[in-house]
Amino acid sequence: MTEPLDLAELLDAAARGERRAFTLLYSKSSAQLFAVILRILKHRGRAEEVLQEVYLSIWNNAGSYSLQKGAAMAWMIAIARHRAIDAYRQERRRPHGDEAPLPENLVEPGPGPLEQAQSREEAQGLWRCLQRLEAGPRESILLAYREGHTQDEIATILNSPLGTVKSWIRRGQIHLKACLEE
Amino acid sequence: MTEEMNPLEALAADYVFGTLDAAERQRVQGQLAHDPELARLVAEWENRLAPIAQATPPVQPPARVWHRIQESLDRDQGPAALRKAFWRALAFWRWSTAGATALAAALAAYILISPGPTSLPPEGRYVAVLSEGAASPAWLVTVDLATQSLTIRPVAELAPRDQAFELWMVASSDTPPRSLGLLDPVREISLTVPDDLTGAAQSRAVLAVSLEPAGGSPTGLPTGPVVFQGALLSVSE
Numbered sequence: 323m324t325e326p327l328d329l330a331e332l333l334d335a336a337a338r339g340e341r342r343a344f345t346l347l348y349s350k351s352s353a354q355l356f357a358v359i360l361r362i363l364k365h366r367g368r369a370e371e372v373l374q375e376v377y378l379s380i381w382n383n384a385g386s387y388s389l390q391k392g393a394a395m396a397w398m399i400a401i402a403r404h405r406a407i408d409a410y411r412q413e414r415r416r417p418h419g420d421e422a423p424l425p426e427n428l429v430e431p432g433p434g435p436l437e438q439a440q441s442r443e444e445a446q447g448l449w450r451c452l453q454r455l456e457a458g459p460r461e462s463i464l465l466a467y468r469e470g471h472t473q474d475e476i477a478t479i480l481n482s483p484l485g486t487v488k489s490w491i492r493r494g495q496i497h498l499k500a501c502l503e504e
Numbered sequence: 505m506t507e508e509m510n511p512l513e514a515l516a517a518d519y520v521f522g523t524l525d526a527a528e529r530q531r532v533q534g535q536l537a538h539d540p541e542l543a544r545l546v547a548e549w550e551n552r553l554a555p556i557a558q559a560t561p562p563v564q565p566p567a568r569v570w571h572r573i574q575e576s577l578d579r580d581q582g583p584a585a586l587r588k589a590f591w592r593a594l595a596f597w598r599w600s601t602a603g604a605t606a607l608a609a610a611l612a613a614y615i616l617i618s619p620g621p622t623s624l625p626p627e628g629r630y631v632a633v634l635s636e637g638a639a640s641p642a643w644l645v646t647v648d649l650a651t652q653s654l655t656i657r658p659v660a661e662l663a664p665r666d667q668a669f670e671l672w673m674v675a676s677s678d679t680p681p682r683s684l685g686l687l688d689p690v691r692e693i694s695l696t697v698p699d700d701l702t703g704a705a706q707s708r709a710v711l712a713v714s715l716e717p718a719g720g721s722p723t724g725l726p727t728g729p730v731v732f733q734g735a736l737l738s739v740s741e
Binding site for chain 2: 341353354356360392396399449463470472496502
């Protein structure tokens with residue numbers, strides 16, 4: 323049985339209220355979703371709360387997933403990322419530059435995405451397309467998507483004007499779409 | 505390659521990339537429920553970018569998170585939650601396909617024009633096709649409110665089970681499903697629509713079949729999975 327179809331079937335069963343299927347779904351996906359949330363929130367305690375909310379949302383909305391929406395994992399990752407970003411935006415009332423997560427809660431970033439991607443066949447397409455971008459657009463996209471930063475924050479981090487960052491991201495989106503359609 | 509994206513696609517991309525502010529994100533989340541085109545564009549971007557998320561090395565969450573999730577689910581096992589769970593399980597947006605509706609409409613037309621022993625007016629007569637998912641019709645149902653009778657006939661070969669098929673009428677997500685009785689997997693049977701359900705048995709009321717222990721649900725509510733479902737359509741539609 324291929325992995326993507328497996329998760330879709332578990333979601334289907336969970337939609338019918340089958341707890342065992344939901345348990346299996348959790349065991350197969352929670353480490354990935356937790357990592358995605360941690361990358362954005364960087365704080366373990368808050369990330370754990372969001373992970374709990376995410377799985378309750380998956381349980382309550384499993385019936386709305388269908389194969390028309392694409393891969394089951396992409397659907398779940400989207401729920402996790404968006405909830406993490408919403409939580410992150412709520413927390414970030416401090417001006418940027420003042421971020422200081424407690425050292426014991428700090429999560430070390432893992433190996434870079436390019437190193438990771440080279441060992442994963444299914445990611446070739448997107449990573450190949452990202453590599454074709456210049457550093458500015460590529461870094462902006464990763465800071466936005468993976469770390470959940472606003473364009474203002476990205477401008478500060480990359481020490482570039484806000485207008486440049488916005489243009490980088492828009493051009494990057496157009497490029498990625500065209501490149502993936504090749 | 506154009507340097508422009510149409511506004512809806514740009515909004516979808518910005519939402520998925522995470523570059524909208526909190527207020528804009530909330531607006532988009534609200535819009536997604538009503539705008540299938542936006543939802544489709546968002547789903548496309550989520551799928552395109554998912555490999556970035558999947559390249560993040562997995563991190564095992566502590567066991568306490570799972571315990572808390574289970575506690576939340578266990579807390580929600582009261583009757584109100586069971587009703588909601590049953591309603592969720594119907595997942596109508598998945599089975600309300602053009603195919604099933606067309607089949608029911610054709611059946612309704614057949615009943616309307618076929619010569620019958622009585623000249624019952626079309627008002628008060630309903631049909632339903634109960635199927636598993638988007639295909640596989642399994643039961644044909646006709647309802648005649650004037651006589652409060654419901655007939656149900658299997659149209660597919662059903663695998664023998666040592667469980668029973670029980671028929672439920674679901675008026676809304678706020679009221680408990682009501683059992684109409686146990687089904688025969690081989691023969692057409694007639695069931696009675698109780699007085700208090702004749703109001704609910706209008707067009708688009710939902711009928712569902714669950715798998716129960718032999719003899720039917722011991723609790724008066726579905727205890728097993730919903731295996732077939734369909735909506736009642738008025739014969740005069």
